[in-house]
Amino acid sequence: MRLVEKFAGSPDCWAERRGDRVVVSVDGDELVLPTDDAEQLRDSLSDALTARESFMNTAGVRRPDGSYVVERRGADSAGNRKVFESFDALRGRCRRPPETFTAEDLSATGLTAGRRHMVLWHLVEHPAFPVALASRQPLTAEKTATEVAEP
Template identity: 45%
Template sequence: MTPLLIAFFSGDETPVAASSDDECIEVTIDGTQFRLSRSDAAELQDAVGDALTERTEFFRTAGEYREDGTYEVSRCGADSAGNAKVFRDFEELRRLYDRLPDEFDADDVGRTGITGSRRHMIVRHVAEHSAFDCEIASRKPLRAEKTGGESKGTTSADDATAELPAD
C-alpha cells in the first residue's frame, strides 16, 4: 500500500486538502504534499471509493460500509429490507454492543429498539465480526457472550451446546 493510501486509512482525523491544475492533482495530508497525475488520482479515487463501500461477508451475516457513511448489517443471501439493519455508522453498532450485558440474547438487543428477526441477526453479526470480542454461547436459544479479548474460535457454537456424556 502506498504512503498516500496509508495516510488516508490511518483512522484519525488528519487534515486533508486537494487542488488541481491542468497537469496534476495536489493532495496535502497532515502537511505532506503528494503530486499525482490525473490518471494516478483517478486510481486513488477508485481505491478510496472501494474501501469506503467495503462489504464483508461472514458465515451468516454481512457488514457493509455504504457510500453515505452508514453501516448495514444484513443476512448473507437475503435481499429484503426485513433482513437488514442500517446504523448511522459503525460506531453506532459499537455503542449498541458496549451497552449489552456480558451475556446477551435477542431480547437484550430488542431493548435497544431493534425489532423482529433483526435482533437475532445482530447477535450473530457481533459474534462473527472480528471487531467484537464476542462468541455464540448457545444456538437454542441464541445467546452470545462477550469474551473480554480472548481469541475468537476458542469455543464453537457446537461445543457450547453439545450434550455432555452421562457418567
C-alpha cells in the same frame, strides 16, 4: 470534480488540481499525481469506504455516507438488513447488553423481530467485537472482553 469526498479524522487533508496534475496533501505530506492516477486513487478510496465484509451468516457494508449496514448473507430484501448511523453506533449497541445476552436482550436497543438475531450473529462473527457464541438455542452470546475493539 470532488477528488476526496471524505477523509475522517484528519483536519489537515486537502486536494486540488494544478494544471494536468492533482495534489493530495495529508498531514503535510504532498503527493502529486497525474489526473488518471488521481482518479484511480479516488476509486480505490471509494471502494475501501464502501467495503463489504461477508461472514458465515451475515455481512457488513460500510456506505460512503458513513452508515453501516448489517444484513443476512445472501438476502435481498430490506427486512433482512439493519442500517446503523455508523459502525460506532453498532459498537454502542454492543456495549449496552449484559455480559451474556440473547437476541431478546437486543430489543432494549430498539431492534425488533428477526433483526435482533441477525445483529447478534453479526456481533459474534465480526472480529471487531469481543463477542462469542454461547448457545444456539436460545441464541445467546457472551462478551469476551470489557471493551469493544476498534475495526
